[in-house]
Amino acid sequence: MMWTSFALVLLANCGVSQAWDVTSPENSTYYNPILPGWHSDPSCIHVKGTFYCATSSFTAFPGLPIYASKDLINWKQINNIWNRMEQLPAINRKTHDQQDGFFAPNLRYHDGEFFMTCVYAQDRLIGILGTVFRTKDIFGEWSVPVTWDATPSLAIDPDLFWDDDGMVYLTSAGIIQQTININTGAVSNATSIWNGTGAAFPEGPHIYKKDGWCYLLIAEGGTQLGHRISIARSKNISGPYETTGARNPLLTNSNTTEYFQTVGHADLFQDDVGSWWGVALSTRSFGDTLQVVPSLANLTGQQGGSDLLAGVDGVSFVGRRQSHTLFDFSADLNFAPQSFEGEAGITVFYTQMQHIDLGVGLVNDTAPHEGSWQLLLRSTNQTSTVSFTPIPADWPRDGVCRIRLRVQSANDTTYRFPASLVSNPSSLVIMGYASTEVVTAELTNSGSGSLLGIYSTCNGANGDNLTQCPNGEYAYFSRWRYSGLAQEIADGEFVISM
Numbered sequence: 236m237m238w239t240s241f242a243l244v245l246l247a248n249c250g251v252s253q254a255w256d257v258t259s260p261e262n263s264t265y266y267n268p269i270l271p272g273w274h275s276d277p278s279c280i281h282v283k284g285t286f287y288c289a290t291s292s293f294t295a296f297p298g299l300p301i302y303a304s305k306d307l308i309n310w311k312q313i314n315n316i317w318n319r320m321e322q323l324p325a326i327n328r329k330t331h332d333q334q335d336g337f338f339a340p341n342l343r344y345h346d347g348e349f350f351m352t353c354v355y356a357q358d359r360l361i362g363i364l365g366t367v368f369r370t371k372d373i374f375g376e377w378s379v380p381v382t383w384d385a386t387p388s389l390a391i392d393p394d395l396f397w398d399d400d401g402m403v404y405l406t407s408a409g410i411i412q413q414t415i416n417i418n419t420g421a422v423s424n425a426t427s428i429w430n431g432t433g434a435a436f437p438e439g440p441h442i443y444k445k446d447g448w449c450y451l452l453i454a455e456g457g458t459q460l461g462h463r464i465s466i467a468r469s470k471n472i473s474g475p476y477e478t479t480g481a482r483n484p485l486l487t488n489s490n491t492t493e494y495f496q497t498v499g500h501a502d503l504f505q506d507d508v509g510s511w512w513g514v515a516l517s518t519r520s521f522g523d524t525l526q527v528v529p530s531l532a533n534l535t536g537q538q539g540g541s542d543l544l545a546g547v548d549g550v551s552f553v554g555r556r557q558s559h560t561l562f563d564f565s566a567d568l569n570f571a572p573q574s575f576e577g578e579a580g581i582t583v584f585y586t587q588m589q590h591i592d593l594g595v596g597l598v599n600d601t602a603p604h605e606g607s608w609q610l611l612l613r614s615t616n617q618t619s620t621v622s623f624t625p626i627p628a629d630w631p632r633d634g635v636c637r638i639r640l641r642v643q644s645a646n647d648t649t650y651r652f653p654a655s656l657v658s659n660p661s662s663l664v665i666m667g668y669a670s671t672e673v674v675t676a677e678l679t680n681s682g683s684g685s686l687l688g689i690y691s692t693c694n695g696a697n698g699d700n701l702t703q704c705p706n707g708e709y710a711y712f713s714r715w716r717y718s719g720l721a722q723e724i725a726d727g728e729f730v731i732s733m
């Protein structure tokens with residue numbers, strides 16, 4: 236194993252499981268996630284030309300699924316390790332919480348046999364049952380497990396390691412270590428072998444031995460946004476473990492705006508040609524596919540302002556043509572405005588001076604909504620008026636707003652602007668109406684046409700000489716939809732659009 240940072244190439248989750256090639260980053264041509272959907276805590280091995288991974292299943296039965304692949308790209312579920320009630324009679328009666336059950340499996344191959352160790356958490360860690368299942372045929376039935384009481388040492392996330400002298404070590408969250416008799420489940424008292432790099436919740440340990448070193452790979456930082464992977468090594472499996480030369484965290488997407496977040500809880504394995512691979516869990520943030528970094532300039536641009544404020548250097552706007560007389564356009568916005576200048580939304584855009592925006596920004600509203608978000612409907616051109624309805628009093632307005640913004644043709648001369656909570660489409664209210672006149676050549680000599688799109692701006696951020704908006708006020712858009720409904724082919728004559 237090399238002390239280099241890893242190139243992320245493959246991904247699995249809570250999860251998505253991710254895998255990466257440790258040694259050949261230049262050939263990173265695989266798509267992540269490798270196991271899309273709920274596949275937390277992947278643990279993988281490579282045996283005789285086939286990769287196998289086990290993932291968490293918590294309280295689901297059958298549980299502890301195993302996936303197989305020859306190429307790390309095409310995966311097939313081949314088994315469930317826990318598939319018969321008699322493997323653990325009546326254990327289901329001891330769980331009430333969805334976070335109980337089997338999590339963080341450890342899949343290993345030793346001397347012609349497959350082993351899987353995992354704890355079964357009963358009633359949210361009040362009782363933790365250690366288990367080792369085994370089989371010679373990974374496609375066939377797995378054994379009734381040997382068990383032990385892992386409650387006293389809170390020994391979740393156990394890992395099995397066979398040392399050269401035949402001793403078998405069980406290393407668990409903490410990071411603690413015990414010896415185990417895999418035929419009986421008898422374990423020794425636990426000793427602390429590493430506390431991690433200082434981040435919260437050192438857990439998910441795995442031990443690998445290479446060139447006389449024992450490598451201890453762990454997850455840290457909690458399974459949420461601070462999740463990370465760190466490593467230490469020792470000549471003695473019992474420690475002390477050192478991090479000299481290690482670039483910890485070895486892998487994390489914490490404090491980044493990467494699409495894949497919470498990357499952690501990794502396992503390493505080697506293929507036939509000796510290449511090392513890694514697999515980790517990850518989650519996809521918000522379900523949004525488009526993050527829009529706000530521009531200092533807004534859609535109007537500050538006339539006579541700097542290039543940045545005027546929009547010469549670009550405006551954060553993505554649009555498409557309004558190509559039907561009657562249409563329906565919507566996008567879901569996920570946005571947490573933090574300053575009074577921050578704003579994001581949808582727009583009907585014709586020129587800088589002619590656009591109609593339905594956006595979200597902070598307002599200094601009266602209690603209890605002081606400083607909470609508000610919808611705004613703006614027409615840059617007051618030639619025609621824009622009506623506006625305040626949002627319903629019962630809409631949650633603190634923190635992140637998740638709102639579906641919409642513009643549609645009420646008829647061929649009027650735009651209608653509905654909005655609803657993403658969590659509750661029936662909360663739909665019509666925020667207002669605006670005349671199509673605002674975005675026509677009748678007001679101007681412009682030869683352009685109407686665009687429908689999304690925007691994000693900090694309206695100059697109320698600051699001098701800024702080159703970009705302050706960090707953090709990103710807008711996330713998803714579920715972009717445009718439906719063309721009808722074309723007006725002569726005054727008052729419509730054809731339904733295909």
Ligand SMILES: *[C@@H]1O[C@H](CO)[C@@H](O)[C@H](O)[C@H]1NC(C)=O
Binds near residue numbers: 258259261262
């Ligand atoms: C990467 O892929 C190219 C093209 O298949 C191959 O020639 C090269 O040897 C590969 N490099 C490594 C390090 O595997």
Ligand SMILES: *[C@@H]1O[C@H](CO)[C@@H](O)[C@H](O)[C@H]1NC(C)=O
Binds near residue numbers: 424
């Ligand atoms: C293991 O721990 C138990 C309980 O703390 C203690 O009574 C026992 O002496 C310990 N055994 C050894 C070998 O240290």
Ligand SMILES: *[C@@H]1O[C@H](CO)[C@@H](O)[C@H](O)[C@H]1NC(C)=O
Binds near residue numbers: 427429430
């Ligand atoms: C980890 O921290 C605990 C509690 O402070 C301490 O008892 C233990 O010795 C530490 N372990 C190591 C390996 O430093």
Ligand SMILES: *[C@@H]1O[C@H](CO)[C@@H](O)[C@H](O)[C@H]1NC(C)=O
Binds near residue numbers: 471472
């Ligand atoms: C490894 O460490 C353990 C615990 O400190 C110690 O008992 C043992 O002798 C060490 N082994 C070697 C080979 O140094």
Ligand SMILES: *[C@@H]1O[C@H](CO)[C@@H](O)[C@H](O)[C@H]1NC(C)=O
Binds near residue numbers: 461463
């Ligand atoms: C992310 O930033 C926070 C705050 O600065 C810091 O405490 C944390 O360690 C960082 N996470 C990583 C993985 O570096």
Ligand SMILES: *[C@@H]1O[C@H](CO)[C@@H](O)[C@H](O)[C@H]1NC(C)=O
Binds near residue numbers: 599600605606
């Ligand atoms: C809102 O306005 C009130 C009265 O004008 C002021 O006292 C308060 O500080 C303002 N709140 C914020 C968050 O700016």
Ligand SMILES: *[C@@H]1O[C@H](CO)[C@@H](O)[C@H](O)[C@H]1NC(C)=O
Binds near residue numbers: 589
């Ligand atoms: C309306 O738009 C026209 C054309 O761009 C512009 O000349 C006029 O100043 C605008 N009126 C207002 C009130 O913004």
Ligand SMILES: *[C@@H]1O[C@H](CO)[C@@H](O)[C@H](O)[C@H]1NC(C)=O
Binds near residue numbers: 646668
């Ligand atoms: C278009 O719709 C608006 C809003 O419903 C309505 O006020 C207006 O009268 C309608 N115009 C025509 C020509 O139907």
Ligand SMILES: *[C@@H]1O[C@H](CO)[C@@H](O)[C@H](O)[C@H]1NC(C)=O
Binds near residue numbers: 533535540694
């Ligand atoms: C656009 O941004 C400028 C600052 O660059 C600001 O003065 C202006 O009020 C903003 N326009 C709108 C419509 O918010």
Ligand SMILES: *[C@@H]1O[C@H](CO)[C@@H](O)[C@H](O)[C@H]1NC(C)=O
Binds near residue numbers: 699700
């Ligand atoms: C902004 O930049 C200009 C030109 O570089 C400079 O003269 C001015 O003092 C700066 N203003 C602030 C508030 O830093």
